[in-house]
């Protein structure tokens with residue numbers, strides 16, 4: 001049996017997905033990226049292999065993606081945009097628009113029914129509308145970023161965060177806290193601010209159903225709720241959403257290997 | 268690459284790295300000769316060469332902006348901000364005059380700021396180009412304007428033979444730049460080198476530049492080498508130049524710039540006729556030149572040129588490069604995108620400014636674009 005691995009090196013987490021010859025997701029491993037990409041990649045790969053009972057030697061082809069892809073020893077490097085597209089369509093075949101909110105940037109990808117990228121836009125100039133914005137705001141609110149989403153859902157009277165700028169946004173959060181606003185209401189305002197920003201980006205490629213969320217921030221229920229409300233539509237999400245990029249990379253590895261295109265277009 | 272190419276590149280790199288050192292060198296060899304700086308994208312170079320002068324293209328650079336911010340808003344394009352920083356920090360002091368084509372609000376305003384504040388350093392003059400170039404009145408108007416500007420810069424009317432010499436020098440310069448562009452399109456030349464070599468064409472004296480280019484492109488290699496990368500057409504570079512590091516990102520992303528509009532203001536004019544009234548001939552050539560964001564004509568729209576470039580180069584997509592805060596390019600962007608969308612031609616928009624910053628996300632966008640069109 002041959003297996004194929006996709007390794008997605010994100011700014012916060014390194015994800016690994018292993019698929020079999022039929023393209024089924026066999027297992028996955030997620031570790032913190034930390035300062036040493038190589039160590040994180042090895043750990044994610046081992047975690048995925050161990051949890052799926054896969055012998056590392058039986059992995060025929062590996063593709064690296066994500067911002068750290070160039071530092072990974074793999075057969076190919078492919079951008080996360082192409083990989084997220086492939087992974088999202090595999091997990092949710094009706095996907096036509098993908099919203100990937102990562103730690104450093106946000107991407108909106110228009111995708112065809114067979115997982116090909118038709119268009120994409122990226123917010124990469126500042127931290128507004130990214131996972132980093134949420135992290136900084138959580139710190140200002142003195143809550144764990146993991147708790148921020150569930151906290152926002154308990155809000156009754158959301159507080160508006162009107163600044164796109166992370167630094168000014170943080171000051172706004174601090175002044176809401178000083179004014180005695182409830183943490184839940186501020187948390188909801190934070191998510192709505194990011195949703196507002198991301199909605200602008202989505203509209204640049206056009207809203208086409210179905211919409212699927214990928215990336216680490218997809219796990220944040222407060223973010224999914226705020227985005228769904230801002231876009232007036234539901235969003236696909238499941239427990240594998242965080243490994244969508246790695247899954248896409250593994251599927252591309254399988255495709256390349258099976259087509260015998262393994263020496264084509266090295267990046 | 269041939270020895271001729273290596274010599275051309277080395278000379279161009281040194282001139283682009285320090286244009287004013289070259290100006291000093293040229294002035295030493297040509298006592299009394301005037302060096303006339305000019306802002307992008309087009310000014311008439313013929314009268315400058317005709318008067319025995321040296322036109323020097325001012326294309327800005329990756330400089331930390333400090334003094335310029337005291338004079339112009341931060342939402343001005345970074346080309347204008349960087350040349351202003353250079354001008355106010357005495358970097359252009361070797362110039363005798365600077366010629367502005369006030370084709371956009373930024374150049375209009377900053378031209379006045381320069382002439383008000385820097386009059387003691389050099390003469391600042393405007394060459395007011397017509398925006399619509401497809402009416403006979405545009406030629407009449409431009410011919411009169413060119414005469415006014417030329418006489419202001421040179422001090423006295425040029426003799427006929429001087430003018431003819433100037434026209435011949437600039438026709439040769441355009442031919443050399445375009446000849447180099449044709450040559451490089453059939454070879455794997457790094458785009459950052461292409462930009463440097465073309466930029467030097469707006470600084471080095473035409474005579475030296477033309478002979479260096481002629482030597483470089485007569486390398487005897489008739490066979491066209493297999494070209495690397497996914498071919499794309501790049502548009503939006505006629506005024507502001509991207510940082511060489513940005514151009515390297517194209518190469519690294521596996522994209523090949525098969526055609527472009529780099530320095531089109533200088534090289535895109537039709538050859539100027541050596542017969543008839545020289546001002547009218549220059550004006551006619553400008554009005555028939557390649558379409559750019561700064562000039563408009565019903566019958567030579569920019570997308571027509573772009574579609575032709577795509578067909579000729581078999582490009583798989585278009586990269587629309589838009590300088591930040593450049594209103595002429597942003598005005599054209601919507602129309603160009605519509606034309607491309609109607610024809611299902613894949614394209615991507617990249618906005619840019621002087622300086623490089625982090626290239627990671629640019630690299631990702633260009634690589635993803637390459638993956639999606641290959």
Ligand code: SF4
Nearest residue numbers: 344371373506507593
């Ligand atoms: S880049 Fe645009 S705004 Fe700047 S000088 Fe050129 S035309 Fe004007």
